[in-house]
Amino acid sequence: MLSLTLQALFSGVLAGGYYAMVAVGLALVFGTMRIINLAHGELVLLAAYVAYAAESQYGLNPVMAIPFALVIVGASAALVYALLSRIDQDREINSLILTFGLGIILTNAVLMIWAADIHSTTAPWFQESVVVADTLFAMRSEVVFFVGGLVLMAGVHGWLNHSWQGRAVRALSSNRNAAKLMGVNPRRTEILSFLVAALLATFAGIAIYTGKTIFPSLGHVMTVKAFIITVLAGMGSIPGVLIGAVMIGCIESLTVTYVSASLQELAGMILFLVVLFVMPSGLFGGRKAIAR
Amino acid sequence: MKRFLVPAALAVAYVAVPLAFGGNPYVMGLIVAALTIGGIAVAWALLGNLGGMVSFGHAAFFGVGSYTSAVLSMKLGVPPLAGLLLGGLGAAIASIATMPALRLKGPYFALAILAYAHIFQILATEMTGVTGGAGGLLSIPRFPTLLGVDLGSKTGGYVIILTIVVLSAAAYAAIRRSAWGLALKAMHDTEIATRVIGVPSTHLKAAMLALSAFITGVVGAFNAHFINFLEPDYAFSGAWTVLPIAAAIFGGYRTVWGPVIGALTIYLLDQLVFKELMPHGHQFVLGMLLVGMILLSPGGLAPILGRRLEGGQRHAHA
Amino acid sequence: MLTLDGVQVSFGGVSALKGVSMTVSAGETVGLVGPNGAGKTTLFNVISGIVRPTAGDITFRGHSVLKAPEWKRARLGIGRSFQIARPLHHCTVRENLIVAQRFGAGRVDHERIDEILDLLKLGHKADRDAVSELALTEHKALEVGKALATNPHLLLLDEVLAGLETNGKRAFMEQLALVRDRFNLAMVVIEHDIPTISALCPRVVVLNFGEIIAEGNPGAVFRDPNVVRSYTGEAAA
Ligand SMILES: Nc1ncnc2c1ncn2[C@@H]1O[C@H](COP(=O)(O)OP(=O)(O)O)[C@@H](O)[C@H]1O
Ligand SMILES: [Mg+2]
Numbered sequence: 001m002l003s004l005t006l007q008a009l010f011s012g013v014l015a016g017g018y019y020a021m022v023a024v025g026l027a028l029v030f031g032t033m034r035i036i037n038l039a040h041g042e043l044v045l046l047a048a049y050v051a052y053a054a055e056s057q058y059g060l061n062p063v064m065a066i067p068f069a070l071v072i073v074g075a076s077a078a079l080v081y082a083l084l085s086r087i088d089q090d091r092e093i094n095s096l097i098l099t100f101g102l103g104i105i106l107t108n109a110v111l112m113i114w115a116a117d118i119h120s121t122t123a124p125w126f127q128e129s130v131v132v133a134d135t136l137f138a139m140r141s142e143v144v145f146f147v148g149g150l151v152l153m154a155g156v157h158g159w160l161n162h163s164w165q166g167r168a169v170r171a172l173s174s175n176r177n178a179a180k181l182m183g184v185n186p187r188r189t190e191i192l193s194f195l196v197a198a199l200l201a202t203f204a205g206i207a208i209y210t211g212k213t214i215f216p217s218l219g220h221v222m223t224v225k226a227f228i229i230t231v232l233a234g235m236g237s238i239p240g241v242l243i244g245a246v247m248i249g250c251i252e253s254l255t256v257t258y259v260s261a262s263l264q265e266l267a268g269m270i271l272f273l274v275v276l277f278v279m280p281s282g283l284f285g286g287r288k289a290i291a292r
Numbered sequence: 293m294k295r296f297l298v299p300a301a302l303a304v305a306y307v308a309v310p311l312a313f314g315g316n317p318y319v320m321g322l323i324v325a326a327l328t329i330g331g332i333a334v335a336w337a338l339l340g341n342l343g344g345m346v347s348f349g350h351a352a353f354f355g356v357g358s359y360t361s362a363v364l365s366m367k368l369g370v371p372p373l374a375g376l377l378l379g380g381l382g383a384a385i386a387s388i389a390t391m392p393a394l395r396l397k398g399p400y401f402a403l404a405i406l407a408y409a410h411i412f413q414i415l416a417t418e419m420t421g422v423t424g425g426a427g428g429l430l431s432i433p434r435f436p437t438l439l440g441v442d443l444g445s446k447t448g449g450y451v452i453i454l455t456i457v458v459l460s461a462a463a464y465a466a467i468r469r470s471a472w473g474l475a476l477k478a479m480h481d482t483e484i485a486t487r488v489i490g491v492p493s494t495h496l497k498a499a500m501l502a503l504s505a506f507i508t509g510v511v512g513a514f515n516a517h518f519i520n521f522l523e524p525d526y527a528f529s530g531a532w533t534v535l536p537i538a539a540a541i542f543g544g545y546r547t548v549w550g551p552v553i554g555a556l557t558i559y560l561l562d563q564l565v566f567k568e569l570m571p572h573g574h575q576f577v578l579g580m581l582l583v584g585m586i587l588l589s590p591g592g593l594a595p596i597l598g599r600r601l602e603g604g605q606r607h608a609h610a
Numbered sequence: 611m612l613t614l615d616g617v618q619v620s621f622g623g624v625s626a627l628k629g630v631s632m633t634v635s636a637g638e639t640v641g642l643v644g645p646n647g648a649g650k651t652t653l654f655n656v657i658s659g660i661v662r663p664t665a666g667d668i669t670f671r672g673h674s675v676l677k678a679p680e681w682k683r684a685r686l687g688i689g690r691s692f693q694i695a696r697p698l699h700h701c702t703v704r705e706n707l708i709v710a711q712r713f714g715a716g717r718v719d720h721e722r723i724d725e726i727l728d729l730l731k732l733g734h735k736a737d738r739d740a741v742s743e744l745a746l747t748e749h750k751a752l753e754v755g756k757a758l759a760t761n762p763h764l765l766l767l768d769e770v771l772a773g774l775e776t777n778g779k780r781a782f783m784e785q786l787a788l789v790r791d792r793f794n795l796a797m798v799v800i801e802h803d804i805p806t807i808s809a810l811c812p813r814v815v816v817l818n819f820g821e822i823i824a825e826g827n828p829g830a831v832f833r834d835p836n837v838v839r840s841y842t843g844e845a846a847a
Pocket of ligand 1: 620644645646647648649650651652653740
C-alpha cells in the first residue's frame, strides 16, 4: 500500500516535470502579451510528431530530432505571434478565438498527415525501466527528461532574472507602460517570450513522445493542463509553476492508481475549479489577480 | 427592403424548403443538422455578444439537455415535445453550477466552462445507471404525429428545429433591443457605470448564461429525439462547441442571424465539400475559417451582407 | 437623509478616509471641497457602494446601506456622476437615460427622459452616440442626466463643473439649481472654484488628508485659517 502510493507519487513528480515545461511557456506568453495562447499545447504536439516523423521515416533518434523540432515549432510560434499582433479590436475575445482556431488547424494538420493513431518511440533505450532508490520504477525517458527539464527551466529562470532580455520580459509582464518608459521594446520582448515558450514546448513534446504516447488531441489536453497549472500556481514564478505541475501530476497518478484511469483528468479539473473560486490568485497568492 | 427580408426568409424556410427537399431525406437530414449547429451558435453568440463571455463549454449544456430529455422520456414516459422544454430547463439548472465562473474574466471564464464540460462528460459516462454509460441509450422515443404531420420524419424534425432556432433568434433580438440588451452591451466596457445607475450586472450576466444554456439544452433534447441515440462521447463531444463557434464567428456573432447563416454555410460546406476532399482532419478548414475571419473581418459575414443590403449605410455596433 | 458615521477607508495600508462623519438633510445642497487627493472622490465611492469602508456606517433614509451593492443603492435613491465621464458604450444619449430609468427607477418614463434631456440641454444630441459624439459640457450633462434618470433623492456630483470656462460654468450651475428644485433633490457637489461653490451651496464641508477640517457656511469656512493653509500648502507642493 505504502509502496504503491510512493510509486504513484514518484510517477506524478516525473510527469510534473514536463507539465511544468508546458505551463511555464504558457505563463511567459501570458505575462508579456496578456493573452492565453490556446494553441500552445499544439506546439508541444507538433514537436512530438516531428520526432515521430524523424524516427519512423529516417530512423533518427528522437533526441537527434530536437534541432528540427526546434526550428519547426519556433517558426510556428513566430507565426502565431505574427497573427496575434494583427488583432486590433476586441483583443480579449478575438485573441481567444484566433488561438483556438490555430489550435484546431494544427491538430487537424497533424491528423491529416499522421492519422489518429497512437504513437510512441520505438527506441528501446528510452523505454527501459530504471529503478530509483531500490524500489521506485520509471522509464529511462521519464528520468532523463525530468532532469533535463529541470535544468532547462533553471536556465530559463536564470535568464529571466539575470539577463538583460529576461529582465525585459519580467518588466513587461509586471507593468507594461513602465517597461516601455524604461526602453523595453515590447514587440521584440513578446517575440522572445514566444520563442522561449516554443523551446520549452519542444522539449516537452520530445519528452512525451519518448516517455508516453502521442495522439492528435493531445495538444488540446496539454493546453488545458498548462492553464490549470498556471491557475493553481498563479502566473508568478517558475518554481511556483513547477510545484503546481508536480501537484497535478501527483493527483492524476494517485487517481489512476486508486480510483480509475478514466477519472485522471477529472481530479485536475475539479481542483482547478475549486482553486479558481476559492483562491482566485492561486495557491501561492500570486499578485496578479485572475478574478475581478 | 430590410423590412421584408425576415418574413420572406421565414416563408422560404417554412414552405419552400420542405417542398423543394422534403422528398430527399439525405438533404433534409443535412439541413436539420446544420440548424442544430445554428441553434447552439445563436445561444453561444447571445452569451458572447450580450454577456461578453466566450464559452468553450457549450457541449456541456447540449449534453445535459439531450440526456435530460432522453432519460425522462424513456424512464418516465414524458412526451418528447415536453422533453424539449425540460431538456432546456435541465441545461439551465446545470448552468447554475457554472455561475461562480461569472466573476472570472475572459480566458478564465472560457476555460472554467471547458472544465465543466469535461466534468459533465465524465459524470455522464460514470453514471451508468441513468445514462447507460459508455454503451449509450438506444431507441430514444421519436417525435409524435401531430395534426397529421409526422414530426418524427426528417421534414417534421426540420420544422421543429427551425421553430426552435427562429424562436431563439427572436428572443435574442428582443433582448438586444431592450434596456437589458443596452445595459449588457454597455457593461463590457463600463461595468461600474452601469451598476451605479441600478444595473445588477452579475444577475444580468447570470440570466444570459442561463438563457444560453436553456436554448442549447433544447437543441440538445431535439437532437436526442431526432437521431434516437445517445452516448456520452457523442452528446458531450467537443464538436458541439467547435462547430457553433466557427458558425457564429463566420456568420457574425454580434448579429442575430449571422450565427444561423454561418451554421448553414459552414456545416454544409464541411459535410459536402471538405469531408469529401479530406476524410481525416476536415475541421482544418474550420480552423482556417475562424482564423481568417478574425483577422480579415472580425464582425463576420452578416455585417458585410447587411451593409450591402442597406446600401452602405452606417452599421451600428452590435 | 444621509448620515456617515466614522467612515474609514484604506487602500493597501494608505488611509484615504480617516473617520469621516457628516449628514446631508433632504433638499439640502452641500459643497465638498479640499485639495487634490483629499479623499473627496473616495467619499463618493463609499456612499455609492463602489468602495467598501474598513470601518464606520452609512445610513440612507433611515437604513444602513453598508451591505447594499451599488445597484441597490442606486435604486434606493443615491445617484452620482463620475469625475471623468463614463457614458454607456454602444448607446445613444437617450439610451443611456433609458437604461438608467429601467434599472434605477424600475420603469421607463419617456416624459421624464424628455424633460431631463430638455433641462440639461441635451435634446439635440439625444440620438447621437454617447461616447464619440459629445462635447465636454455635454459629457458632463449626460453624467448628471444618467443619475437623474434613476429618480434619485440624493445626487452626488463629482467635479461636474470642472474644466468649463466661467460663462459655461455659471450656465451649468444655473441648470443644476433648476434641476435640484424641479426634482426636489439633496445634492453634494465637489467643486474647486470658490465663487461657484459659494453661490450654489449654503453649507460646505472641507476635506483634507481624509479628514473633515472645517464645515459651515461658505463665507466663514473659506476664511478659516486651517482651510486657507490646506490650500496654500497644496499650492506650495
Ligand atoms: N482605488 C484606489 N486604489 C488605491 N488608492 C486610491 C484609490 N482611489 C483613491 N486612492 C487614493 O486615495 C486618496 C484620495 O483620492 P481621491 O478620493 O481620488 O481624492 P480627491 O477626489 O479628493 O482628489 C489618494 O491618495 C488616492 O491616490
Ligand atoms: Mg477626485
